[in-house]
Amino acid sequence: MGIRENLEQIITEIPEQVSLVAVSKTKPVDALKEAYEGGQRIFGENKVQELVEKHTQLPDDVEWHMIGHLQRNKVKYIAPFISLIHSVDSLRLLKEINKQGSKLNLKINCLLQIHIAQEEHKFGLSATELDEILSSSDTFEFVNIKGLMGMASFTNDQNQLRSEFTYLAQLFKEKAIDFKNLEILSMGMSGDYPLAIDCGSTMIRVGSRIFGARNYKH
Secondary structure: OOHHHHHHHHHHHOOOOOEEEEEOOOOOHHHHHHHHHOOOOEEEEOOHHHHHHHHOOOOOOOEEEEOOOOOHHHHHHHOOOOOEEEEEOOHHHHHHHHHHHHHHOOOEEEEEEEOOOOOOOOOOEOHHHHHHHHHOHHHOOOEEEEEEEEOOOOOOOHHHHHHHHHHHHHHHHHHHHHOOOOOEEEOOOOOOHHHHHHHOOOEEEEOHHHHOOOOOOO
16 A cells, blocks of 8 residues: 555544654655645654754645654754654753743743653653653743653563553543643554554554655665
8 A cells, every 4th residue: 555545544543532643754755745645744753854854845734743862952953843842851851942942932842751661772751750840840931741752662562562551641641630731642653553542642653554664774
């Protein structure tokens, strides 16, 4: 199947209240345009340079999401147009996003990335660090904390994945009681999004199921 057919298939599988982020990293602009013509409007990238380049080549109604690890010195390049930053994994990064938002007089939407995987090298906040940030969230005038994001372990063990997704969903549910702006729970990718949705995800990040296998030789 082609990109448009893949999109149509996924959309029939997911509930209406779940948002689909088409993860287009390493993919050529023509592939994104094909997805756009198929009705897709949310695209996720994990490299700032690639995100900036593609942003200039697609229509203005595209929502661009930053889903990869974000270095503080690169926030300024995406701040003017980014719709949502999924990967806020430190207080220092949040402060920088707030700083760049203040320069533009613009509120920047963010998700706080929580470490849920077994792999230590994956980024994310602990539950304690999450509490520290949320308790001081009123001080960030130019940031909207819209929810939480998590990356599960790279494993086929469905019990492990369910455990990680359930933990994040419960954390999200608990925090949303006190912090009403928390609306988005971003978890689930090409290999595990049905399980993530079953556990409560409201936003999935799907790449290879839409665009096919990635070419990392770029």
